[in-house]
Structure formats: structure tokens, C-alpha cells
Amino acid sequence: MAAIDQRRDAFRAMSSASAALAERARRVMPGGNTRTTVYQSPHPPYVAYGKGATIVDMEGDARLDFINNYTSLIHGHADPDINAAVIEQLQYGTSYAMPTVHEVALAELIADRIPSVEHLRFTNSGTEAVMMAIKGARAFTGRPKILKFEGCYHGSYDFAEISQVTPESRWEESETPATATALGTPQGVMENVLVARYNDIADAERAITRHHDELAAVLVDPMPSRVGTVPATHAFLSALRAMTRAYGIVLIFDEVITLRVAYGGMQSVVGVTPDMTTMAKIIGGGFPVGAVGGAAEIMAVFDPRQGPKVPHGGTFNANPITSVAGLTAMEKMTPAEFDRINALGETLREGLAEAMDGARVPGQVTGAGSVFNLHLHNRPLTDYRSTSLTPAEKARTAAVYQSMLAHGIFLSPSMMGCVSTPMDSADIHTCVDAFAAALHETA
Numbered sequence: 001m002a003a004i005d006q007r008r009d010a011f012r013a014m015s016s017a018s019a020a021l022a023e024r025a026r027r028v029m030p031g032g033n034t035r036t037t038v039y040q041s042p043h044p045p046y047v048a049y050g051k052g053a054t055i056v057d058m059e060g061d062a063r064l065d066f067i068n069n070y071t072s073l074i075h076g077h078a079d080p081d082i083n084a085a086v087i088e089q090l091q092y093g094t095s096y097a098m099p100t101v102h103e104v105a106l107a108e109l110i111a112d113r114i115p116s117v118e119h120l121r122f123t124n125s126g127t128e129a130v131m132m133a134i135k136g137a138r139a140f141t142g143r144p145k146i147l148k149f150e151g152c153y154h155g156s157y158d159f160a161e162i163s164q165v166t167p168e169s170r171w172e173e174s175e176t177p178a179t180a181t182a183l184g185t186p187q188g189v190m191e192n193v194l195v196a197r198y199n200d201i202a203d204a205e206r207a208i209t210r211h212h213d214e215l216a217a218v219l220v221d222p223m224p225s226r227v228g229t230v231p232a233t234h235a236f237l238s239a240l241r242a243m244t245r246a247y248g249i250v251l252i253f254d255e256v257i258t259l260r261v262a263y264g265g266m267q268s269v270v271g272v273t274p275d276m277t278t279m280a281k282i283i284g285g286g287f288p289v290g291a292v293g294g295a296a297e298i299m300a301v302f303d304p305r306q307g308p309k310v311p312h313g314g315t316f317n318a319n320p321i322t323s324v325a326g327l328t329a330m331e332k333m334t335p336a337e338f339d340r341i342n343a344l345g346e347t348l349r350e351g352l353a354e355a356m357d358g359a360r361v362p363g364q365v366t367g368a369g370s371v372f373n374l375h376l377h378n379r380p381l382t383d384y385r386s387t388s389l390t391p392a393e394k395a396r397t398a399a400v401y402q403s404m405l406a407h408g409i410f411l412s413p414s415m416m417g418c419v420s421t422p423m424d425s426a427d428i429h430t431c432v433d434a435f436a437a438a439l440h441e442t443a
Contacts, residue, residue: 151384
């Protein structure tokens with residue numbers, strides 16, 4: 001136990017390399033941070049390098065990486081095939097003010113796999129992909145408003161980030177409120193975003209029926225990470241599809257994370273095809289990327305041949321480094337490889353659930369495919385409110401997270417994780433054993 005405690009605290013010591021880097025960072029970045037999701041108090045461990053399924057911090061501690069840069073590194077770190085493709089392209093340049101064959105090849109692959117995608121455009125992040133999807137839907141319909149779901153994260157575009165958090169004091173309101181996430185959000189933004197509860201058909205129907213003539217789009221993540229990685233029910237998604245089709249509203253699936261669930265994304269699993277799909281993460285092979293795709297009729301609003309209704313530029317959109325990395329990464333994800341890592345994901349979810357049963361600890365595991373999320377309580381999970389943690393649950397989750405770090409397992413602080421292709425059954429058992437030990441230590 002003493003060795004584990006030392007390992008857990010190595011990066012926290014004021015004499016550590018991570019502490020020194022954090023102090024340097026605070027001199028030039030607010031709070032020493034440029035990415036809220038990786039912030040920890042007093043400072044996070046700083047990474048030295050990653051290789052395959054393993055990540056090593058500046059103190060030399062190696063951990064199995066089950067978060068993979070928030071699900072984007074489906075092939076883990078420093079994949080040799082992706083590295084080779086990037087090194088080859090580096091000899092010919094990193095970006096140009098001209099298109100390349102590489103972006104065409106990646107676009108062809110995505111359009112071939114994703115049911116909703118006839119045409120697509122690349123961006124540099126999931127945030128940008130969502131932003132362009134919303135702007136495209138407005139241009140196509142001529143309507144100003146969107147409907148999104150409480151607690152769901154879709155990046156940092158003003159309209160998409162409404163109601164990422166709803167204060168508990170407002171849960172009793174008769175209609176699901178639109179709340180600002182960022183201080184200074186204009187009132188005009190909030191007035192143009194309707195909010196409903198996730199997985200709640202009646203609440204969605206209320207908003208859509210009442211405002212259908214103003215709604216450009218309904219934006220939904222079929223398994224939102226900020227709502228406990230709880231999959232949407234087939235009935236919920238089917239109802240959204242029927243209502244949006246009836247009123248001429250664009251249905252947008254945010255598959256930035258869920259594209260890794262299956263060869264054709266989550267939409268191919270649930271059997272519901274949206275009008276537009278936003279993508280990022282795995283399609284970039286570890287490099288900055290995003291894409292928005294959909295029906296050719298809708299995507300035509302971006303077509304410069306017609307005088308685009310929605311101009312869309314971006315200095316690094318579809319740059320050849322991202323394109324060759326993404327194409328290599330996606331080509332390696334054959335149906336058989338999806339089946340293999342999804343089977344590992346299922347084994348992991350079962351093992352984690354069994355560990356909680358064995359420790360007589362209330363809890364459950366959500367997710368699908370290669371994605372999982374641990375919850376240290378037993379209440380039914382359907383939406384943002386049911387997945388929101390009490391203060392005691394937050395404290396317990398934080399303690400288990402720290403113990404998992406000590407046992408060499410790296411997850412997100414919300415206890416979400418994913419399987420990458422370098423992993424095998426031994427890595428799955430290591431994670432389950434570490435979780436069982438963490439439950440014992442934090443009991």
C-alpha cells in the first residue's frame with residue numbers, strides 16, 4: 001500500500017516535474033490550463049509519452065490509457081502505420097491553399113460507411129462540425145431555432161452549449177429551461193435554443209409541436225458522454241425522426257464519440273438515419289479533425305458553385321497530415337476489428353459490474369461497443385438528472401478515480417473510458433482487478 005500511495009502522489013509533489021511544468025504554465029495561461037477537461041487541482045500529471053495502450057507521465061509512472069484522449073485514439077498512441085503515413089506526407093508538405101487527393105479518399109471512405117452521409121465537409125474540431133451543421137440547417141430551412149437536450153455536450157459554440165448544466169433549483173419548472181453555460185451568453189442565443197429532457201419523448205414532442213415552424217434542427221447525441229454515456233432508446237430516436245420528418249426539421253446526430261461504436265456509427269446500430277451527422281475524433285487518426293455530413297440536398301447550402309448560402313473556410317480544413325492519418329486509422333478499422341474491440345468492451349463492462357457485485361457496492365456500467373462508464377449508484381439512468389451525482393457520490397467517484405490512477409489505470413474523472421486496438425484480454429483483466437482493488441481501498 002505504501003508503494004501505491006507513493007505512486008499516486010508522485011506527480012502531486014511540489015518537487016515533481018509535473019509541479020514545475022504547472023508553475024511555468026500558470027505564468028502564461030489562465031490557471032495554467034488551455035483545456036478545461038484535463039485540469040486537476042493542484043495540477044495534473046504531465047505526460048512524457050504514449051506508446052500503444054500505455055501512457056507515461058513526467059515522473060515515469062506508466063498507466064494503461066483507457067481514455068485515449070477522450071476516445072479519439074482508437075489505435076492508441078504512436079501507431080506505427082499512422083506514423084508511417086504521416087512521416088511520408090511530411091516530406092511533401094503539411095498544408096496548402098489547394099485541395100489534395102487525401103481529403104477525397106477520406107471523404108469517400110466516410111460516405112461509404114455512414115448511412116446518413118452523401119456529402120460532407122471537413123473542419124478542425126467537433127465543435128466546428130456542430131457549428132456548421134447548425135448553420136447549414138438554418139440556411140436549408142430558413143428557420144432560426146434549434147432543439148437540444150439537457151446536459152448534452154456538443155462543443156463550445158454558443159448555441160450548442162446551452163443547458164449543459166441545469167441547476168437543481170430549476171428542475172421543478174414545468175418546462176425544461178434553457179440555461180447559459182458560459183457567463184456572458186447573449187439572451188438572443190438563449191431565446192433561439194429550446195431544451196428538452198433526454199430520452200423523454202413527451203417533452204421533446206411538447207417543444208417540437210409548439211415551435212415546429214421556428215425549428216431548423218433537432219440536435220441529439222445517441223449516447224452522450226456528459227449524460228453518463230447512457231444510450232438513447234430506439235423509441236426516443238425513432239420518435240425524433242418521425243416528428244422532424246413531419247415538420248421539415250433537420251435531425252442532426254452528434255456522432256463525434258459514437259462513431260467508434262460500430263463500422264457505420266451508432267446510427268447503424270439503432271437503425272435510425274438522421275439528416276446530418278457531425279463527426280470528429282477517430283476520423284483524424286490522432287490529429288485535429290471534424291466533419292459534417294448529410295443528405296446532398298442539405299449539404300448543397302455549402303456548395304460554392306451555387307454561390308454558397310453558408311460560406312465555409314478554414315486554413316487547416318482537410319489538411320493532408322490529418323487526412324492521411326485519418327484515412328489510415330479508418331482503413332485499419334475493418335468490421336472484424338470493430339467486432340474485436342467491441343467484444344473486449346463488453347467483457348470489460350461485465351467484469352466491472354461483477355467487481356461491484358463482489359464488493360457489495362451499489363453501481364452499474366453504461367456504454368456500448370468499446371465505450372464504458374462507471375456509476376457508483378443503482379438508480380435508473382435515463383437522462384441528465386438521473387445521472388447527476390450527489391455530493392457524496394462525487395466524493396466517492398473522485399476517490400475511486402484516484403485509486404485507479406494509483407493502480408495504473410487512466411480513465412476520465414467521470415469514470416468514462418474506452419478500449420483501443422492495442423489492448424487485449426490481459427489489459428481488460430488488469431483494469432477489472434484495479435477497479436476491484438480501488439473499491440476495497442475506498443470502502
